[in-house]
Amino acid sequence: MKFHREGRSIISGTIIGLVLINMLIFFYFQSIGLMISALPTLVVLVLVLQFFRVPSRLTVEVDGAVLCPADGKVVVIEEVEETEYFEDKRIQVSIFMSPLNVHINWYPISGIVKYFKYHPGKYLVAWHPKSSAENERTTVVVKHGSGTEVLFRQIAGAVARRIMCYAKEEVEAMQGSEFGFIKFGSRVDVFLPLGSDVKVAINEMVTGSQTVLATFPKG
Numbered sequence: 001m002k003f004h005r006e007g008r009s010i011i012s013g014t015i016i017g018l019v020l021i022n023m024l025i026f027f028y029f030q031s032i033g034l035m036i037s038a039l040p041t042l043v044v045l046v047l048v049l050q051f052f053r054v055p056s057r058l059t060v061e062v063d064g065a066v067l068c069p070a071d072g073k074v075v076v077i078e079e080v081e082e083t084e085y086f087e088d089k090r091i092q093v094s095i096f097m098s099p100l101n102v103h104i105n106w107y108p109i110s111g112i113v114k115y116f117k118y119h120p121g122k123y124l125v126a127w128h129p130k131s132s133a134e135n136e137r138t139t140v141v142v143k144h145g146s147g148t149e150v151l152f153r154q155i156a157g158a159v160a161r162r163i164m165c166y167a168k169e170e171v172e173a174m175q176g177s178e179f180g181f182i183k184f185g186s187r188v189d190v191f192l193p194l195g196s197d198v199k200v201a202i203n204e205m206v207t208g209s210q211t212v213l214a215t216f217p218k219g
Contacts, residue, residue: 006181007052014048059176059209068211069108070188072097090191105180106209107173115141138165151191176209
């Protein structure tokens with residue numbers, strides 16, 4: 001199993017910490033103490049390792065389709081006023097990532113990155129209605145070769161306290177390639193043009209870089 005570079009220091013620190021804790025337990029309580037601590041130690045280690053795992057996925061580009069940028073559950077599908085970049089109405093689709101999901105984020109479409117901005121902010125729970133506008137977040141806009149632009153936003157949650165985004169303006173984005181990582185539970189919002197055909201439903205579990213989120217408006 002491969003592990004993400006963003007987790008290397010945390011994985012190393014966790015292993016060192018668990019070893020030291022178990023050495024102290026053995027020193028004071030001998031073998032009985034180790035037997036008691038074995039299960040909690042294994043659970044902590046497995047949770048940290050699975051959080052930073054890198055899944056092996058083959059992404060086939062789907063022209064005119066928007067792929068899911070993250071693993072998780074669809075929690076919002078609604079028409080909203082997007083005020084940061086478009087300043088008009090868009091279809092918002094939001095995906096909530098629990099701590100058990102892969103937390104890599106993938107480009108939903110291919111094109112050129114036309115806009116990037118980091119916003120410091122609060123750490124409301126990721127499913128809170130105001131988290132999209134008030135939490136720490138990054139906003140990225142990619143312009144497809146057809147001229148269609150899609151905005152997507154990484155949002156920190158109550159547990160997620162560090163957003164990593166690798167997007168840079170005027171750099172080419174490839175659908176299904178990695179553009180960021182969010183450490184621990186969080187959310188990604190996608191803003192689509194009106195008329196887009198949304199292919200997912202509320203509470204549906206989706207897979208990043210694999211599930212088709214929507215297709216562009218026809219005509």
